[in-house]
Amino acid sequence: MSLFNLAILISGSGSNLQAVIDATEGGIIPSAAIAIVISNRAEAYGLVRAKNHGIPNMVIEKNETEKLLETLKTYNIKGLILAGYLSILPPEVVEAYNGFIINIHPALLPLFGGKNFYGIKVHNAVLASGAPYSGATVHLVDCGIDTGAALIRGVVPVYDDDTAEGLQKRVLDVEHHILVKAVKALAEGNIGELKKNPLTIINDNDKHGVRDYAKGLSELCDALLI
Ligand code: GRF
DSSP states (O other): OOOEEEEEEESSOOHHHHHHHHHHHTTSSTTEEEEEEEESSTTOHHHHHHHHTTOOEEEOOTTOHHHHHHHHHHTTOOEEEESSOOSOOOHHHHHHTTTSEEEEESSOTTTTOSTTOOTHHHHHHHHHHTOSEEEEEEEEOOSSSSOSOEEEEEEEEOBTTOOHHHHHHHHHHHHHHHHHHHHHHHHTTOHHHHHHSOEEEEOOOOOTTBOSHHHHHHHHHHHHTO
């Protein structure tokens, strides 16, 4: 059986990339191979991670659409994983891989998504809102910003004494977990099922200072219509 070739697109540290590398190398996603890692920034540490694992990697800047499409063709790419990729994919690429591109976002979409919600700004906004929960979402990519169908959400509590950095770290842990799950579903042809019935994973292992978590979860379900 031929492997489902993935391109992983990054812009920064690449910890989500590392989670997918570990899952493919560890046999958790036996049907997939990371064929190439593409960064839009030469200084992205994720490129070093790719090199450390002998994975082909290159820098393609955000307006180099032809080069990106050519590269995806050369590496016989079947699915694209946006793992901390801070550019908007050109519509030509979204159309060419429609239904086979997923993105990880560090909030519970549709909450805290869209143009100005990236990086630490997301977590600052969550804290300012007083929400008792946050988390991450893996979603399909369409031509909008964070507007594609949600596939998997991971929920974490917000603590009374939380900082944006502390929340960011806990959300990042859940990102790694749900991204691997979604990549596996993509490689195994199970995205349609997740699109119909998105999965919500709740992480409440740590009971320290949880701000009215149960009440928050019920509000969350209302907000997300689940
Ligand atoms: C993650 O929080 C991701 O959701 C966001 O950027 C961050 C990237 O982290 N879009 P890393 O590069 O995977 O460590």
